[in-house]
Every structure is written in C-alpha cells, then in structure tokens.
Amino acid sequence: METHFFADTLINWYQRHKRALPWRDTRNPYYIWLSEVILQQTRVAQGLPYYQKFVAAYPVIQDMAAAPEDEILRLWQGLGYYSRARNMHHTAQQIVEQYGGTFPDNYQELLKLKGVGSYTAAAIASFAFKEKVAVLDGNVFRVLARTHGLSDDIAAPASRKIFQELADSLIPADEPDTFNQAIMEFGAIQCTPVMPDCLFCPLQQSCFAFTHGLVQELPVKSKAKAARPRFFHYFVLAYNGTYYMRKRAAGDIWQGLYDFYLYESNSKNLDADQALQELKEAGLEIDETQVILPLKDYKHVLSHQKITARFYTIKLKSRLKEQIAQEARVAPYTAEELEALPKPVLISSYLKDAKILVNL
C-alpha cells in the first residue's frame, strides 16, 4: 500500500469521525500524560470521568506530586491496575523534583520517567511536541496487521520491532500527532476486533486482510495463560462501630489499598470452624458467639487472577490489644474514615452489601 495514501486516508477519516475528547484539545504534556495513563487497559467511556476528576483535583503536576498516596489511590479506585496510579504519583514527583515541574520535550528523555514506556513516551512526544515517533497500542497492532498483512504474533515481544518499523515508515513528518491519533481512533471505531466495518471502510480496496479474506484471522495473537484461582477468607473485625483494616504491602496485588485481615487458602473449601481456628492461631481474640458467617461468595477477576472471597464478620468483645493489632497489621477505622480509604472494588462491594457503607 502506498505510504501517503495510507496516512492521508486515515487522517481524512479521522477529521470526519473523531470523538471529541478533552485531552485532544490540548498540547499540555501533563494532561496528555494523565489521559494516557488512565486509558491504558481502560475504555474511553470508563476513563473519561477519572480524567476529569484528576484534572479537577490536580490542575497542575505540582498538585499531584504534593498529594498523599492514599488520596491518589482513592481517586483511582475502580480503575484497577493500581501500580499504574502509584507509578503516576512517583512520576509526578520525579518531574517536579528533577525537571522543575516541566515535562521532558522529547521521546528519549520521556522514556527515562518511571512508568513511562514506549507507548506513552511516543504519545506525549507526538501529541504535545509533534515529534515524529509512531505509537503502538493494541489498536495500531490490529490495523497494521490487517491492512499490511502481518501475521507475526502480536503477543510476542519480538514482533514489536517489526510493527514499530512499519509504523515509523508510515507516519508523516508534518502531522505525526494527527496520524497517531487517527490510527488509534480508526482501530477503536472502524477496524474493531470483532466486527470491523469493512463495508464502509476507506481502506477496503487496498486492505490485505479484506482482499485476501483474512479479516477474522488477523491479527495473530497467542492465548494468554489461564487466570490463577485464589481463595480469600476475610475477617471483618468489628468493635464498637469501628472496623479493623490493613494496608496491603508490596509484593502482591492492590499494594497500598486497604482490606480486612486476610487468610488465603489453596482451596475454597475452608469451613467456618477451620477459618476461626486460623484466626485464633494468629493470636486474635474472638468470641465465637459473635461470628456472622458469610452469606455468599464474591468473585473478582483480574487480568491474571480469579479471586473468590468470603467475609466472616467477627464482633469483638473488646478493642484488640495494641501488640496484637500491630502483629496483624490492622488498625480500627470508623465508617466515615473507611469511606475515605482507597480500597479494592471487591472490598467496596462487600461494604455496600453489608450496609457498612452506603454511598460508595
């Protein structure tokens, strides 16, 4: 396919079909970066209110850098992939401390920022500074595989170089920003994964997949590994209107978010007696007559894990001794304080069902 034809066709299509999105009307690298971080693995409709919340809370990067991590995670709550939020916070601090609050203005420097990979660096460099560097996201992989007939596995790291070289050969020097926006939007709206609109596609006659009957076969993507099942038994330790919560540590999912005291088993067949025994062995004093057993299981699916959770409510007779609370890494919070804590969606769902929090 002729290079200019491809770029011109996409750009013309984009001018007619693009969605009006707030981050497209700006060259402010902070806002562009923010939108890109939020939109990774998130649909536009879901990400838009988060973008608006963050811009309202932190109009300039100095505001984000100075914010406490709990506040960032609370605003992020519901988007998942919380390491993105923590990296975003670190990056904001890095830019304020090392770059005087001004974003680096080129691809290579942008790559040095924490949590900024080649996709995000290319997006900021092209959208904010018009640098000629092609973005490569899932939409771009799909469009290029189909239009140019590339059958390399897009899930294999080695394929990236092949696609990057092709994208770099197609991007025009005078409009790299519009081309990048156009190809991603084209993949999101026209050349979609399941039902691409080939009938009304301006690239139809020159599209390799269409002309060879391979639209459903391209792109080639090897299957991801099956999600690992995990079984969480949460103990909701309640005393006099307070609930004992624990801040999750590094090395597992949901770092920095708050949940309850947790026992994880290899099988979901942990019965109530066994569960309470586990709790006693951990040194937590409980009154078994005050135990409310779980009414149902909660399922929560992450990209590589499938969690089944049960919640056992334990009404404590007295406040936990300081040393025991410290060893269990839990601290008491009132319902109002709980509301403000960043929590996994799984915990929020339970709190709502249990009517501990109603306004989530």
Ligand code: SF4
């Ligand atoms: S013809 Fe179909 S597969 Fe080819 S670019 Fe257009 S929408 Fe995508």
